Amino acid sequence: xxxxxxxxxxxxxxxxxxxxxxxxxxxxxxxxxxxxxxxxxxxxxxxxxxxxxxxxxxxxxxxxxxxxxxxxxxxxxxxxxxxxxxxxxxxxxxxxxxxxxxxxxxxxxxxxxxxxxxxxxxx
Amino acid sequence: xxxxxxxxxxxxxxxxxxxxxxxxxxxxxxxxxxxxxxxxxxxxxxxxxxxxxxxxxxxxxxxxxxxxxxxxxxxxxxxxxxxxxxxxxxxxxxxxxxxxxxxxxxxxxxxxxxxxxxxxxxxxxxxxxxxxxxxxxxxxxxxxxxxxxxxxxxxxxxxxxxxxxxxxxxxxxxxxx
Numbered sequence: 001x002x003x004x005x006x007x008x009x010x011x012x013x014x015x016x017x018x019x020x021x022x023x024x025x026x027x028x029x030x031x032x033x034x035x036x037x038x039x040x041x042x043x044x045x046x047x048x049x050x051x052x053x054x055x056x057x058x059x060x061x062x063x064x065x066x067x068x069x070x071x072x073x074x075x076x077x078x079x080x081x082x083x084x085x086x087x088x089x090x091x092x093x094x095x096x097x098x099x100x101x102x103x104x105x106x107x108x109x110x111x112x113x114x115x116x117x118x119x120x121x122x123x
Numbered sequence: 124x125x126x127x128x129x130x131x132x133x134x135x136x137x138x139x140x141x142x143x144x145x146x147x148x149x150x151x152x153x154x155x156x157x158x159x160x161x162x163x164x165x166x167x168x169x170x171x172x173x174x175x176x177x178x179x180x181x182x183x184x185x186x187x188x189x190x191x192x193x194x195x196x197x198x199x200x201x202x203x204x205x206x207x208x209x210x211x212x213x214x215x216x217x218x219x220x221x222x223x224x225x226x227x228x229x230x231x232x233x234x235x236x237x238x239x240x241x242x243x244x245x246x247x248x249x250x251x252x253x254x255x256x257x258x259x260x261x262x263x264x265x266x267x268x269x270x271x272x273x274x275x276x277x278x279x280x281x282x283x284x285x286x287x288x289x290x291x292x293x294x295x296x297x298x299x300x
Contacts, residue, residue: 002288005283005287007231009229010240014280017240017244017276017279018276028268029266
């Protein structure tokens with residue numbers, strides 16, 4: 001059979017190459033993953049939170065409380081008193097530059113990272 | 124044939140290299156005819172010839188065969204001096220450099236599959252590097268790295284095994300163990 005051509009070193013090299021290839025995927029495709037969440041209230045900095053530590057944040061605004069959850073390196077708005085719920089429906093944010101704005105309650109959140117290519121507002 | 128003043132002396136080596144290069148060009152054309160989802164991802168069948176030539180006749184011959192294959196293949200495909208030509212040239216140069224080192228791996232442990240893997244990974248590395256430096260001067264091109272690496276792994280192993288099989292079949296002087 002074809003596989004009988006493989007010598008021990010060949011097998012080792014194949015495994016090494018496979019491992020390297022597997023390593024390529026997170027290395028080159030998770031680029032741009034954010035590492036911090038910046039929450040603003042009325043345009044002023046409310047809180048900067050690390051995305052690696054799961055937590056729940058309540059941000060008070062003119063309409064009530066906006067609830068934000070950080071989990072698994074991502075963040076999202078889980079509840080907002082705004083009428084149209086745009087920022088809630090935005091879902092999970094994980095990449096640098098991603099942003100959700102709860103305009104009625106004057107809360108915004110944005111992911112920042114080492115290599116944010118642009119911010120989605122100014123872009 | 125009309126006698127000419129500048130007669131090029133053709134020795135057995137030249138004939139052999141020409142024959143093998145023709146085989147490589149044929150495979151390169153077959154390569155180009157296979158539809159692939161991403162430009163730049165190719166089986167690289169011509170490398171099978173390069174591997175066999177390296178095993179049998181040494182690195183110099185392999186370099187000749189590869190070089191002729193790149194130039195003649197590009198001429199036949201209408202790619203000569205187009206970006207694709209320089210990409211495949213860069214790939215071939217890097218492959219040959221990798222093979223120059225890989226051929227000294229102890230034969231007891233490493234066979235043609237190892238050579239093939241070294242060549243295929245060197246090939247994508249050279250291609251991507253040239254593309255980054257010249258065609259797409261942005262780091263975004265490295266996003267393609269995983270796809271290319273996967274292709275290099277897959278086709279590297281396949282081509283290596285095919286080369287082993289052909290070596291056993293046609294070159295019994297140096298049988299595969």
